[in-house]
Amino acid sequence: MKTIIELKNVKKIYQMGIVQVKALDGISFKINRNEFMSVVGASGSGKSTLLNVMCCLSRPSEGKVLIEGRDIAEMDDNELAVIRGREIGFVFQTFNLIQRLSALENVTLPMWFMGKSEEERVERAKKLLKMVGLEHRMKHRPSELSGGERQRVAIARSLANDPPIIVGDEPTGNLDSKTGKEILNIFKDLYKQGRTVILVTHDASIAKETKKRIYIKDGKIEKTEGCK
Numbered sequence: 001m002k003t004i005i006e007l008k009n010v011k012k013i014y015q016m017g018i019v020q021v022k023a024l025d026g027i028s029f030k031i032n033r034n035e036f037m038s039v040v041g042a043s044g045s046g047k048s049t050l051l052n053v054m055c056c057l058s059r060p061s062e063g064k065v066l067i068e069g070r071d072i073a074e075m076d077d078n079e080l081a082v083i084r085g086r087e088i089g090f091v092f093q094t095f096n097l098i099q100r101l102s103a104l105e106n107v108t109l110p111m112w113f114m115g116k117s118e119e120e121r122v123e124r125a126k127k128l129l130k131m132v133g134l135e136h137r138m139k140h141r142p143s144e145l146s147g148g149e150r151q152r153v154a155i156a157r158s159l160a161n162d163p164p165i166i167v168g169d170e171p172t173g174n175l176d177s178k179t180g181k182e183i184l185n186i187f188k189d190l191y192k193q194g195r196t197v198i199l200v201t202h203d204a205s206i207a208k209e210t211k212k213r214i215y216i217k218d219g220k221i222e223k224t225e226g227c228k
């Protein structure tokens with residue numbers, strides 16, 4: 001199977017005055033195309049830091065991050081931004097939608113950044129919102145949507161540029177368990193369509209649905225499940 005992201009002895013150290021916080025302390029693993037995995041751990045264990053480093057939102061303090069075999073240390077910030085825009089779709093716990101834009105406009109935005117025509121943007125955004133079951137809510141702003149609906153908009157937005165990798169940082173954390181399951185089913189479908197799906201969670205019932213689990217504690221891998 002083709003490796004898309006590889007971490008080699010990654011460390012992330014935050015310097016807080018004279019105190020050093022070792023948020024990641026020597027993490028190594030590979031993620032292949034079309035995997036469904038979760039990163040599991042308690043609050044403060046380093047999950048979001050790990051996600052940010054492996055998705056090129058921040059750079060490691062030590063160690064290497066390779067995207068499709070290329071070392072991100074050799075890429076400048078513009079190149080990294082292009083990789084993120086093309087390769088990775090992000091879904092966050094708090095949705096991070098733009099409040100003054102409608103659902104449809106929120107989904108079209110990443111395509112605007114990629115220079116797609118308006119016609120193309122609107123057509124694809126409608127298709128994606130339909131896919132997540134929101135065709136009847138396209139004109140609603142985030143404040144006029146339920147939590148689960150907002151998260152569906154965020155998922156539709158993450159798919160705007162058709163990235164092969166989708167990552168979610170506690171994407172069901174703010175939802176009731178029934179809505180959380182529905183959102184999880186959307187992620188499962190994305191995996192079945194051939195994408196790589198990476199979910200960060202502290203919820204064991206979400207983690208057990210993924211094929212591969214990486215448990216982290218104090219910035220280190222504590223154990224893995226389903227990894228070959």
Ligand SMILES: Nc1ncnc2c1ncn2[C@@H]1O[C@H](COP(=O)(O)OP(=O)(O)OP(=O)(O)O)[C@@H](O)[C@H]1O
Pocket residue numbers: 014015016021022023041042043044045046047048049050202
């Ligand atoms: N920008 C930062 N500056 C300094 N310390 C940070 C920073 N971001 C995170 N940390 C620290 O690094 C550690 C890991 O944080 P991280 O956000 O990765 O945890 P997490 O596992 O995602 O937790 P949660 O489940 O609460 O979201 C924590 O101890 C945190 O206080």
Ligand SMILES: [Mg+2]
Pocket residue numbers: 047048049169
């Ligand atoms: Mg976090």
